[in-house]
Amino acid sequence: MTDEKKKSTTPPQAGGRRSAFVAIIGRPSVGKSTLLNLLCGEKVAIVSPVPQTTRNTIRGIINRPEGQLVFVDTPGRHNSEKKMNKKLMDASDRAMGESELILYVLDASRSPGPEEEAIAKTIEPFADRTVAAINKTDLPGADVSSIKSFLQKTLPAIPEDRYLVISARENQGTQELIDMLFKMAPQGDPLYPEDYYTDQDVQFRVEEIIREKAINRLREELPHSLYIDVADMELKDNGTRLWVRAFIAVERESQKGMVVGKDGKMIKAIRQAAQKDLDAIFDWKVELDLRVKTVKDWRHNDRLLKKLIDR
Ligand SMILES: Nc1nc2c(ncn2[C@@H]2O[C@H](COP(=O)(O)OP(=O)(O)OP(=O)(O)O)[C@@H](O)[C@H]2O)c(=O)[nH]1
Ligand SMILES: [Mg+2]
Structure with a gap:
């Protein structure tokens, strides 16, 4: 690509470029890793119907004219005292604490129970920098309004324009999600080289x-x-x-x-x-x-x- 072409496709942004770590948080199997892969346009994280497939914090990077977002996929949050689950939750907690933004993923096809309530409590201190993505809306049993009511009740600090209705499987709503995250990201230089889409070895x-x-x-x-x-x-x-x-x-x-x-x-x-x-x-x-x-x-x-x- 010539410099001329690059200039024409990547105009400088008013106020400079933005960058942020975005922790993807949610219950097991809500589609966090599927969404990460879709956002990055590459297979960065593995996916399966088995809950707690993801066992690590996995970074996937997107570069846009607006700047860079580094998504941090995390193990699904689940209530269990098992040793391995506790380690997985520690990894999720750390990712949340270290990220500028939180992408809270909920599954519209399952009703939110005590596990979801526990997650909402964990997210509460970060609510002012959280986006809620309501996923799996392609499924016939999806009930978006009950998820919205749950969010209004448990996390009132998240304004409703930060609820995004998506389907990671059908690639619905992801552009709006990326736009919203860039809008919320602080100004800053890219955190990784701009030709990287992951940092995994x-x-x-x-x-x-x-x-x-x-x-x-x-x-x-x-x-x-x-x-x-x-x-x-x-x-x-x-x-x-x-x-x-x-x-x-x-x-x-x-x-x-x-x-x-x-x-x-x-x-x-x-x-x-x-x-x-x-x-x-x-x-x-x-x-x-x-x-x-x-x-x-x-x-x-x-x-x-x-x-x-x-x-
Ligand atoms: N119908 C439908 N299925 C989805 C969607 N997103 C993900 N899935 C499916 O849900 C299952 C779990 O997806 P993952 O992406 O592995 O979920 P996860 O949240 O990363 O799960 P953990 O790593 O276990 O926490 C897989 O079978 C996906 O194909 C969606 O938008 N619609
Ligand atoms: Mg996963």
Whole structure:
């Protein structure tokens, strides 16, 4: 792109450019990661129907003539005293405390109960810099007005023009959402180089894509019982091929069989689906050597949880 063209498409903004960290907060499965990917125009975060798919704060960056927004996806907020859930909530709390703006995502197809009320309480101190996105409005059971009433009652400090009715699945309402966030963002220089759309390293992205393929194929409890460990990575053939050895770690020996599947069919399907996505993300051709291992009761291991969640 020539400088001339750039100038004509990115006029200087009155009052200068804006930038902000925007924490995406909400219950599990409301569509936070789907929305992040849609806003960034890239697959930044993994998505699945399993609650608490996201286990880390994941940054996705958008650059516009108005400036830069750095979205911080977070684990879904859920009330449970389990060790891992507490670590996930800590990560969500930190993201909220460190961000200039909050994007509070609610699911219009589910009625807000005690879990939603607890989230609203957490958001209350930040209400003056919160936007509420009412998602999943494409679903037949969506009830936008009951979500609006809930917001009016529990978070009256959020003005109603900051309620945005959206569908992350159908790409509805996202432009208005971006416009609103830029309007609220403070003036400032970009926080990341302007050609970045995420700051995740290669190893983390590989692990997340494998985890997505695994949890979307393994039902019920198993998705929560696994994590991915990249043990080795090597660029081969003059940097054209990325070879990766990774393990799907499960909590108990008895879970290994489900991951491997009959005649190894399950792990093969996970490997092939992951390779396909990774090939699309990276310039290299990715070759996965995928195996299963048991890391007994890893969800009770403080050091491992710290390594996996606070990375
Ligand atoms: N119908 C519909 N489904 C959606 C929409 N947004 C997300 N979903 C689906 O909801 C499920 C959960 O989506 P995620 O983006 O993983 O939700 P999340 O809030 O990141 O969930 P956690 O990471 O577990 O907290 C997936 O099956 C998505 O395809 C939407 O606008 N409409
Ligand atoms: Mg998520």
